[in-house]
Amino acid sequence: MISFNYENDFKLDNEAQLTTWISSVIVSEGCTEDEINYVFCDDAYLHKLNVEFLNHDTLTDILSFDYSMGKTLQGDIFISVERVIDNAKDFEVTFTEELQRVLVHGILHYCGYKDKSESEAKLMREKENFYIKQLVED
Structure with missing residues (x-):
């Protein structure tokens, strides 16, 4: 089960679509979904x-x-x-695209992907792009 929780005023307007997408990523990676909680917060909360x-x-x-x-x-x-x-501005992408990237990034870590080395980071980015493209096409 995927749930979205909010520690600030931000709210997703497409939770159902994102839930379906994230679940499909998990299945595509040969994994099983249990309880996954997304918590949206501000810098101070996450820094702590x-x-x-x-x-x-x-x-x-x-x-x-x-x-x-x-x-x-x-x-x-x-x-x-x-x-x-801030990252969306720095990378010159939309907020939505950058949000999708971090949503799938966390799941890919759970699936076993790492991003510490250059080659690992490259594979992670390729996977992120692949799954973001799937969401956009649906």
Whole structure:
């Protein structure tokens, strides 16, 4: 089950469409969906989590806590809407595209993809682009 939670004034207007899309990504990657919670928040909220749980004193757009067991995906994905807005400007894409990218990015991590090395990051970006294109075409 995919749920969307809000710690700020932001609200998705297409939760059902995004739920279907995320579920299809999970199936396409050969995984099973369990409980996945997206939490939309601001920079301060996410920064506090980043310091408290990862000892990283930096801003980030997404922070995921993976409770998956094997190919059964479960976890909490926190997204700073402020970072998504800023990143969209920096990368010269729409807010919607950047939001879709972070939504699928968290799921791809749960599916086992990494992004620490250059080759891992390249594969992650290719997967993100592939799935974003699927959402746009639907």
